[in-house]
Every structure is written in C-alpha cells, then in structure tokens.
Amino acid sequence: MLSLPTKLDHCVIHVSDWAASNAFYQDVLGAELIDRGHGAWAYRFGSEQLNVHGPGVKAGPVAKIPVAPGNSDLCFEWDGSIETAAGHLTEHGIEIEIGPVERNGARGSGTSVYFRDPDGSLVEFISYQS
Numbered sequence: 791m792l793s794l795p796t797k798l799d800h801c802v803i804h805v806s807d808w809a810a811s812n813a814f815y816q817d818v819l820g821a822e823l824i825d826r827g828h829g830a831w832a833y834r835f836g837s838e839q840l841n842v843h844g845p846g847v848k849a850g851p852v853a854k855i856p857v858a859p860g861n862s863d864l865c866f867e868w869d870g871s872i873e874t875a876a877g878h879l880t881e882h883g884i885e886i887e888i889g890p891v892e893r894n895g896a897r898g899s900g901t902s903v904y905f906r907d908p909d910g911s912l913v914e915f916i917s918y919q920s
Contacts, residue, residue: 800832800839802852803911806859808844810908815840818882819866819913835866860910865895865902868915872901875915879905887912 805811815821821833830847833840868875872890889903900916
C-alpha cells in the first residue's frame with residue numbers, strides 16, 4: 791500500500807444550537823472550544839478538529855450537499871475501559887443507544903458504545919483496552 795504524508799486535520803459538522811452543542815462537545819467529549827469569531831466555533835481534540843457550521847455562519851467553500859444538523863456519524867477513541875466511557879455518559883445524562891458492542895476502528899478491534907449529540911448525530915466512543 792502506498793504511504794503518503796497525510797493525516798486527518800479536520801472535518802465539518804453542522805449544528806442547530808451553539809449553546810447546546812458547545813456544552814455537549816466540551817463537557818461530554820472533552821473538546822477545546824475554539825472561538826472562530828462572528829459567532830462561529832470549532833471543537834479541537836488534540837491535533838484534530840471539528841469545524842462547525844451553525845446558526846449565523848456563512849461558510850465557504852462547502853460540500854455540494856452540506857451535511858445537515860443530525861446527519862453526522864462520529865467516532866472518538868476513549869482512552870480507558872468502555873465501562874468507564876459508559877459511566878461518563880451516564881454521569882452527563884446521555885443515553886447509550888447501542889453497546890457495549892465489538893467494532894473495528896482505526897486501530898483494529900475494539901469495544902464501542904453509541905449515543906447522540908444534541909442534534910441527533912450518531913456519536914461513538916471506541917475503547918481498544920481489553
């Protein structure tokens with residue numbers, strides 16, 4: 791397989807409510823909130839970032855068919871046991887929709903739980919710990 795000097799830098803999600811989404815992505819997922827000015831935000835996770843389109847944002851360029859609020863499917867690696875991840879979600883009043891279940895991710899086989907963000911986008915925590 792050809793190896794190129796690339797890695798994911800950012801992707802874009804769309805939200806309908808800045809306050810609810812900012813609180814969710816910061817408190818539940820641990821994002822650093824980046825103020826992009828003019829009412830726009832981004833969510834940074836270490837060296838990766840979710841750029842966010844939402845109310846009042848005139849972004850460009852955009853995909854031919856921009857993702858709508860609730861149409862994203864995101865997976866975050868949980869650095870701990872999946873039981874700890876589930877406990878964290880419960881502490882924040884987040885309902886687990888599916889899991890724990892075995893899944894394959896970027897690092898191979900792991901265990902996942904699935905839940906929703908405030909707009910209904912599917913979010914997954916995957917743990918590679920046994």
